[in-house]
Amino acid sequence: MPAHAAINPNNLGASYNSQQTQITFRVYSANATYMVLYLYSAGYGAQESATYPLSNVGNGVWQVVVPVSSIKTAGITGTVYYGYRAWGPNWPYSASWTKGSSVGFISDVDSNGNRFNPNKLLIDPYTREISQDPLNTQNQDADIFATGATVDANFGVAYRLIDSGTYAPKGTVLAPSTQSTGTKPTRAQKDDVIYEVNVRGLTKQDSSIASQYQGTYYGAGLKASYLASLGVTAVEFLPIQETQNDANDVVPDSTQNQNYWGYMTEDFFAPDRRYAYNKAAGGPTAEFQAMVQAFHNAGIKVYMDVVYNHTAEGGTWTSTDPTTATEISWRGLDNATYYELTTGNQYFYDDTGIGANFNTYNPAAQQMIIDSLSYWSTTMGVDGFRFDEGPILGNNCLNQSYEAAAPNCPNGGFNFDASDSKVAVNQILANLTVRPASGGSGIDLFAEPWSASGGDNQGQFPAGWSEWNGVFENTLRQAQNELGNMTISIGQDAQDFTGSASIFQGNGRNPWNSTNYMDIHDGFTLFDIYYCNGPNNSQGWPYGPSSGGNTTNYSWNQGGAAADQRRAARTGLAFTMLSAGTPIMAGGDEYLRSLQCNNNPYNVDSTANWLNYSWTSDQSNFYNFAQRAIAFRLAHPALRPQNWYTGSQVEWWEPSGVQATTSYWDNTSNYAIAYTINGSSFGDANSIYIAYNGWSGQVTFTLPPPPTGTNWYRVTDTCNWNDGANTWVTPGNETLIGGSGATYNQCGQSLLLLISK
Numbered sequence: 001m002p003a004h005a006a007i008n009p010n011n012l013g014a015s016y017n018s019q020q021t022q023i024t025f026r027v028y029s030a031n032a033t034y035m036v037l038y039l040y041s042a043g044y045g046a047q048e049s050a051t052y053p054l055s056n057v058g059n060g061v062w063q064v065v066v067p068v069s070s071i072k073t074a075g076i077t078g079t080v081y082y083g084y085r086a087w088g089p090n091w092p093y094s095a096s097w098t099k100g101s102s103v104g105f106i107s108d109v110d111s112n113g114n115r116f117n118p119n120k121l122l123i124d125p126y127t128r129e130i131s132q133d134p135l136n137t138q139n140q141d142a143d144i145f146a147t148g149a150t151v152d153a154n155f156g157v158a159y160r161l162i163d164s165g166t167y168a169p170k171g172t173v174l175a176p177s178t179q180s181t182g183t184k185p186t187r188a189q190k191d192d193v194i195y196e197v198n199v200r201g202l203t204k205q206d207s208s209i210a211s212q213y214q215g216t217y218y219g220a221g222l223k224a225s226y227l228a229s230l231g232v233t234a235v236e237f238l239p240i241q242e243t244q245n246d247a248n249d250v251v252p253d254s255t256q257n258q259n260y261w262g263y264m265t266e267d268f269f270a271p272d273r274r275y276a277y278n279k280a281a282g283g284p285t286a287e288f289q290a291m292v293q294a295f296h297n298a299g300i301k302v303y304m305d306v307v308y309n310h311t312a313e314g315g316t317w318t319s320t321d322p323t324t325a326t327e328i329s330w331r332g333l334d335n336a337t338y339y340e341l342t343t344g345n346q347y348f349y350d351d352t353g354i355g356a357n358f359n360t361y362n363p364a365a366q367q368m369i370i371d372s373l374s375y376w377s378t379t380m381g382v383d384g385f386r387f388d389e390g391p392i393l394g395n396n397c398l399n400q401s402y403e404a405a406a407p408n409c410p411n412g413g414f415n416f417d418a419s420d421s422k423v424a425v426n427q428i429l430a431n432l433t434v435r436p437a438s439g440g441s442g443i444d445l446f447a448e449p450w451s452a453s454g455g456d457n458q459g460q461f462p463a464g465w466s467e468w469n470g471v472f473e474n475t476l477r478q479a480q481n482e483l484g485n486m487t488i489s490i491g492q493d494a495q496d497f498t499g500s501a502s503i504f505q506g507n508g509r510n511p512w513n514s515t516n517y518m519d520i521h522d523g524f525t526l527f528d529i530y531y532c533n534g535p536n537n538s539q540g541w542p543y544g545p546s547s548g549g550n551t552t553n554y555s556w557n558q559g560g561a562a563a564d565q566r567r568a569a570r571t572g573l574a575f576t577m578l579s580a581g582t583p584i585m586a587g588g589d590e591y592l593r594s595l596q597c598n599n600n601p602y603n604v605d606s607t608a609n610w611l612n613y614s615w616t617s618d619q620s621n622f623y624n625f626a627q628r629a630i631a632f633r634l635a636h637p638a639l640r641p642q643n644w645y646t647g648s649q650v651e652w653w654e655p656s657g658v659q660a661t662t663s664y665w666d667n668t669s670n671y672a673i674a675y676t677i678n679g680s681s682f683g684d685a686n687s688i689y690i691a692y693n694g695w696s697g698q699v700t701f702t703l704p705p706p707p708t709g710t711n712w713y714r715v716t717d718t719c720n721w722n723d724g725a726n727t728w729v730t731p732g733n734e735t736l737i738g739g740s741g742a743t744y745n746q747c748g749q750s751l752l753l754l755i756s757k
Contacts, residue, residue: 007374007431009367010061013126013269014082014173022067023080023173025052027124028364029334030060031114032086034093037064038121039071040081043131043170044138050074054084060334060364079281081131081170083123086333088116100163108147108160108323113336113345113399115327117147120164123329125368127171128375129270129284133246134312134328135257139167140250146317148324159324168328169242169266172281179289181381182296187233188439189384189466189582190512190640192301193630195232196521197587197611198260199240199275204610215610216277217287221294228298230590230623231630234444235295236303236386238262238521240288242270244312248605253541260605261521263388264312264354266328268372271380285380292381301383303444304376308358308369308424309392309451311338315348315355322346338365341399349399351414352389353452360393360424369393369424370431377432377443384435384444386468389451390461391416393424414455418462418507429464437510437642446515459503466513466582471503472496473517476575477529477554479694480568480749483671488694490673491665494652497675497690498645499580511641514581518572519589522550524599526589529555530568532597539596542606549600563720566592566618567750570625570718570727571692574751577629578690580641587611590626591619621725625716628728632715632753635731638677638684649678655691657702657741672699672746679756680707689754696748705740706756712737714754719747 014025025037035054040046050071054062071080087093090110097103100119109115123130134145143152144167146159155162203209203219213219220237227235239262247257262272276284292302313331317324325331330338340349340357348356359365376382387393394416397409409415417423421430428445435442449467450456461467475492482488495502499511519526524535532555537546558564569592576583587593588611595601601609615623633639641649652660653674664670671694679687687707693699706712713734716727729735737744737754746752 008371010059012061012371013124013128014171016173016175020068020175022065023071024063024065025054025082026061026063027054027084027126027333028060029062029086030337030364031112031334032062032088032116034087035062036085037066038083038085038165039074039076040083040170041076041078043081043172045166047166049076080173082173083121083165083168083170084333085118085121086116087118088114090114091116091118099165100157100161102161105160109346111345113341115147115325115331115335117160117327117332119161120145120147120327120332121168122327122332123169123267124171125267125329125333126269126371127267128174129172129273129281130242130267131170131172132273133242133244133266134167134169135244136246137250140247140257142326145326145328146324147327148321150324174282174285177282177286177289177379179286180293181289182293184296184381184383184441185233185299185301186439186441187301188437188642189435189444190437190642191439191634192233192582193231193577193633194234194236194303194515194582194584195227195230195587196236196238196584198238198521200605201610202587205607206611206613208613213277215275217271217275217284217291218277221291224294224298224300227300230627231634232300234301234303234383236305236584238305239265239307239388240272240275240304241268241306242266242272245272245274255541255545255603258603258605260609261602263307263602265307266312268308268368269375289380296381301444302381303384303386303446304382305386305388307388308360308372309389310352310354310356310358313356315350337362340397345399349413351392351451351453351455357392357395357414359398361396361398361422366424366427370428373428373432373443384446386446386448388448390425390447390449391451391455391457393428394418394457394461396420396423414453416455416457416460418460425461425465429462434464437512459507463508466515468520469500469503469514469516469581471500472514472579472581473519474554476518476572480571481529481554481556483694483696487668488671489668490670490694493692493694494673494675496575497579498650499641501644505644510643511580512582515584516576516579516581517584518576519586520584521586522600524553524555524597525586525593525595526572527565527569527592527594528597528599529553529572530558530565531594533557534597535599536597537600539598542604542608543596544598544601544604546598546600546603553599563723566622566723567718567720569622571749571751573626573629574716574718574753577633578639578753580639580645583633590623591615592622621723621727624725625728628730632728636679636684636686636688638679638682638688641682645677649681651676651704653704655699655701657704671695674701676704686755686757691744691746691752693746693748693750698748699746701744701746701752703738703740703742703744703754710756711739712742712754713757714752716753717746718750721747
């Protein structure tokens with residue numbers, strides 16, 4: 001269905017007219033009583049060149065139209081940088097106010113949650129680029145952007161009185177870009193293989209790329225051919241909207257103040273300037289678009305990991321002082337609109353682990369999310385989105401008090417309700433076009449189905465949404481690494497292999513809505529799942545130190561045997577590439593990348609966390625395995641069902657060669673299972689036989705009948721004897737095993753793949 005709702009109906013942001021003779025500035029605030037636009041000739045260190053009061057033009061929108069001629073008269077002849085100052089009920093406007101003064105001040109926060117402070121210059125939430133991060137090589141003082149009565153040691157005044165104007169990030173007025181993003185792939189999501197990576201880490205230490213392009217959007221675009229040759233069809237970048245990372249290199253060879261992953265968004269529309277080779281105004285936007293074009297030219301979709309559940313402003317600085325909080329944008333413009341407040345409106349309700357839920361049930365905040373997604377999809381060329389802590393976008397609570405619009409929240413707080421048409425996850429579906437199951441135009445939507453507070457809404461998102469399948473990750477890791485430590489269900493493994501119907505089928509979704517992975521950025525790398533008994537996050541640079549991290553990893557070092565670790569990694573990757581669903585792999589999995597057991601390297605912007613293209617022979621062999629596993633998946637539609645497998649399409653076999661019975665499924669002492677997929681029902685030239693031996697010792701599998709006139713041929717066996725460059729053979733080089741009744745001795749903790757021909 002086409003999009004049927006208005007995108008950015010209030011025309012928010014700063015935009016030139018067609019003749020570029022005037023700029024219209026429009027910003028939303030339902031609770032402000034006075035607002036002023038400040039214009040600057042530079043993004044940092046300069047005093048304002050001109051100011052213009054805005055008018056309230058209705059529906060919470062404030063506007064001023066400024067002739068370009070008057071801007072030039074004020075001394076701004078190049079890029080126009082800007083920010084806003086806002087007054088409201090807790091700090092009413094007074095004509096005698098001057099920067100850094102307390103004139104008009106009543107309170108840092110009032111009973112309605114207003115936190116207006118005119119001493120804080122505010123980023124336009126709709127700006128397309130920002131000049132720099134709050135903390136950067138020139139400024140490391142976060143107090144500048146704070147409210148409250150605490151006296152700052154450097155300025156000698158209360159936080160609330162520090163004027164942030166010269167230090168604050170500025171919005172950038174941009175003319176429309178003429179850079180193409182290429183032709184978007186229309187491939188069905190079921191046919192994708194996703195590669196998740198940090199845009200900086202992808203090329204930061206790639207010697208094949210000129211040093212000035214390493215770690216940039218431009219450099220990432222140069223890796224399109226590499227990813228295409230690996231077989232990747234979609235690249236998913238960790239957050240690339242502006243985030244607080246300009247301070248990453250201030251303290252060399254240290255994780256101090258570092259933010260590598262980027263989950264602290266400062267603006268929902270601006271591409272992160274730090275990742276741009278061309279950092280001039282408009283440069284990051286055009287360079288990002290050119291990167292997208294490079295991937296599109298290679299047939300690769302571009303996905304973004306987006307953070308709409310919280311912002312870089314966080315919550316209050318302590319749980320005992322409601323007055324002190326960071327104000328760089330949303331909070332100073334309209335705190336009660338953009339954040340979910342607790343009883344009394346003094347603090348923030350938090351399910352994100354960062355201090356404050358973004359108020360996703362508020363129509364204005366929700367519209368901003370939709371406008372942002374539309375901008376990245378339409379103007380920037382992005383093909384799909386992964387939503388960090390997705391349940392926050394299904395929250396139908398407005399503040400921690402009873403709301404008639406949210407009857408399931410009598411005590412306020414958090415309530416995920418996919419049946420509520422007004423929650424953000426449903427409004428995104430209503431406002432944007434989702435790609436049809438069989439392919440075509442539209443965007444692909446992926447939810448991380450849990451939040452930092454411990455809420456888990458796996459399987460509860462509505463049709464149109466896919467989800468990262470945490471059950472797939474956990475239960476298959478358990479099957480490999482927890483034998484003897486916990487109960488392993490071969491029936492659950494079978495669910496994992498075929499799309500997790502018990503999770504997704506009940507609410508009208510399909511196997512490809514299960515996004516399958518053994519590892520991802522958040523946790524151990526694929527290799528470290530089988531190399532580490534537990535996390536080691538306290539080690540020094542370049543592998544740490546890092547705080548936090550999951551203590552339950554279902555990892556095991558395989559007794560320290562390197563060959564066994566490689567076997568386990570091959571089996572784990574085979575799980576992902578042979579299972580029904582949409583597979584996603586973390587960058588570096590293809591060469592057994594290790595982080596030496598750091599399972600939470602969010603702050604490690606180092607050689608250890610950047611991808612490495614200088615491999616050992618074992619790593620090169622694993623690359624061959626990964627490349628061929630992906631190619632096999634893409635060559636066999638039987639592995640990529642659009643709908644749920646039927647009983648005639650998939651049959652399950654006990655090792656003895658008889659069809660698996662209920663008693664076999666229910667016996668938790670059984671750790672081996674095999675299944676066949678009837679290729680002919682998918683237009684596949686081959687039928688497929690997959691056997692998994694979860695025992696530690698050898699199991700003999702008796703093969704079922706292949707299709708008439710064919711035999712079974714081996715494509716791969718992940719056992720140690722087959723550890724080398726051709727563990728997964730290329731088409732035409734499969735080894736004949738035999739027909740019905742043939743037997744195959746399979747080593748412990750391994751996978752066997754056969755095809756009929």
